[in-house]
Amino acid sequence: MALIIAIVNMKGGVGKTTLSVNLATCLARYQNKRVLVVDLDTQISATLSLMPPHDFAKIRKERRTLRHLVHKTINPNLNTKLTIQDIICRYVGTVKGLDLLPGDIDLYDEFLVSEMLHEKALKEGRTDFSEVWKEFEKDLIKSILEPVMNDYDFIIMDCAPGYNLITRSGIMACNFYVLPARPEPLSVVGIQLLERRIAKLKESHEIDTKAINLKLLGIVFIMSGGLIGRYYNQVIQRVNEDFTPVQLFKTRIPQDVNVSKAVDSFLPVVLASPSTSGSKAFFKLTQEFLYKLQIYGSLYEASKTKMNLSKLD
Numbered sequence: 001m002a003l004i005i006a007i008v009n010m011k012g013g014v015g016k017t018t019l020s021v022n023l024a025t026c027l028a029r030y031q032n033k034r035v036l037v038v039d040l041d042t043q044i045s046a047t048l049s050l051m052p053p054h055d056f057a058k059i060r061k062e063r064r065t066l067r068h069l070v071h072k073t074i075n076p077n078l079n080t081k082l083t084i085q086d087i088i089c090r091y092v093g094t095v096k097g098l099d100l101l102p103g104d105i106d107l108y109d110e111f112l113v114s115e116m117l118h119e120k121a122l123k124e125g126r127t128d129f130s131e132v133w134k135e136f137e138k139d140l141i142k143s144i145l146e147p148v149m150n151d152y153d154f155i156i157m158d159c160a161p162g163y164n165l166i167t168r169s170g171i172m173a174c175n176f177y178v179l180p181a182r183p184e185p186l187s188v189v190g191i192q193l194l195e196r197r198i199a200k201l202k203e204s205h206e207i208d209t210k211a212i213n214l215k216l217l218g219i220v221f222i223m224s225g226g227l228i229g230r231y232y233n234q235v236i237q238r239v240n241e242d243f244t245p246v247q248l249f250k251t252r253i254p255q256d257v258n259v260s261k262a263v264d265s266f267l268p269v270v271l272a273s274p275s276t277s278g279s280k281a282f283f284k285l286t287q288e289f290l291y292k293l294q295i296y297g298s299l300y301e302a303s304k305t306k307m308n309l310s311k312l313d
Contacts, residue, residue, distance in 0.1 A: 002036070002152040003293070004145070005217070006174035010197070011190030012161035015180040015222035017045040018259060020158035021268040022279075023178075026286035028098035029270070033153040036088065038145070039066065039103030040170045041160035047102045050092040052266045059089070059102055067104035069144045070166070074108065074116050084147050093271050099152075107166055138205050140169040161190075163197060172201060176217040176296070178289075181239075183221055183232045188239060191219065217292055219243065220285065222253040249292075251285040253278060 007020045020037060027033040039046040047056055059065060063080075064087045072078050089100045113136070121132045145155060157174065159167045171177060179194065181187040195216075202214060219239065239248065253259075256278030262269035270279045 001149045002145075002155045003176065004155045004157065004174040006157045006159050006171050006177040007180060008157075008159040008167065008171060008177050008194060009179055009181060009187070009190045010161060010163065010193040011187055014182050014187050014190065015220075015253070016161070017041070017049060017158050018222065018269075019178065019180045019220060019253075020046050020156055021049045022270050022282040023286060023289065024154070024156045025093065025095060025098055025268045025270050026282055027154055027156075027289075029095050030283065031286060031290065032097065034097045034099075034151065036099045036101060036148065036152045036155045037092075038101045038141075038155060038157045038170075040107075040141070040157050040166050041103060042105050042107055043160070044103040044105060046158040047100065048266060049263060049268060050100050050266065051089065051102075056102060059087075060104065064089075065102045065104040066144075067107050070108045070140070073140055073143060074113055084144060088148070093267050095271070103158075110165065113165065134205055137165060137169050138172050141166070142169070142173040145173065168201065171198060172205060172214065175213055176215050176293070178217050179219045180222050181219055183223060183235045185235060185238075188235055191239070192242065215296065216247055217289070217296070218247055218249040220249045220251070220253065223255045246295075249285060249288055251281060251288050253281045253285065256281075 007016050007023075009016060024035045024037045028035045037046055037050065044056070063082065066087075068080070068082060068087065069084055072080065084101070087101065089102060092098055092100045117132050117136055118129065121127075121129050124132075126132055141157075149155075157170045159170050177198075179191050181191055198214065221236075254277050256269070256276055258273040258276040259269045259278040262272035265272045269276065270282050273279055
């Protein structure tokens with residue numbers, strides 16, 4: 001089954017989309033992995049990084065976006081035959097093995113969600129509405145992705161900044177999450193806020209912390225202009241105090257204008273300008289990403305063996 005990776009930070013403008021689409025493309029193009037990019041952000045930046053606006057306008061008119069799947073989950077009686085397989089765009093960027101579940105500028109109506117869950121609670125005779133909400137929140141994105149879990153090696157979710165329903169549900173569906181950050185104090189605040197929120201999610205939704213689920217794979221620094229020289233050492237020191245070396249990616253994405261220019265061609269920089277410094281950093285980051293997963297996999301198998309042996313004793 002696919003490993004689900006959430007790319008997330010509470011703060012916007014830290015490079016979530018850039019990391020999502022370039023990591024996914026490197027995995028598919030250069031590591032021969034089957035990868036699905038899921039755009040959970042209503043800014044649809046990941047979608048428009050992988051297809052032109054006129055193509056997106058066409059599929060949105062045909063209701064072939066994530067919005068349709070969310071609405072179908074909210075209202076199972078919705079009269080439609082479209083499935084997630086019908087909505088996924090194949091071979092985006094002409095890369096074999098790289099698919100996209102397009103986002104939408106309008107994913108859900110919170111009032112309709114509340115109304116549906118309230119009716120469900122009444123029908124089931126349940127008085128604790130918060131528990132009904134938590135169950136729905138935990139299963140929303142997971143249930144949408146379930147039919148295609150065996151079709152991919154990786155599902156990479158570009159999460160929205162902040163902490164809305166879709167972001168929370170995406171986080172709870174993931175095996176690992178990666179935190180992109182700028183070398184700026186406010187970016188670090190975003191990391192700290194997210195870590196606290198995730199800790200509360202694990203507790204409130206009773207998530208098994210011993211399984212490979214909702215684990216921090218690492219923090220990736222994506223460099224920006226002006227502030228680097230002034231704040232870089234200060235920010236790195238603060239992060240080093242809060243996290244272990246294992247939780248930090250050694251590879252850092254340098255400031256490279258070609259990364260921004262690539263957006264104009266609706267392609268990730270690793271396809272638009274593969275020889276640039278930014279692209280080379282993403283190639284290296286992908287290798288480190290796979291290495292980290294190998295380490296986690298080995299630790300997980302070792303812990304399972306230890307648990308089984310203790311049961312025998």
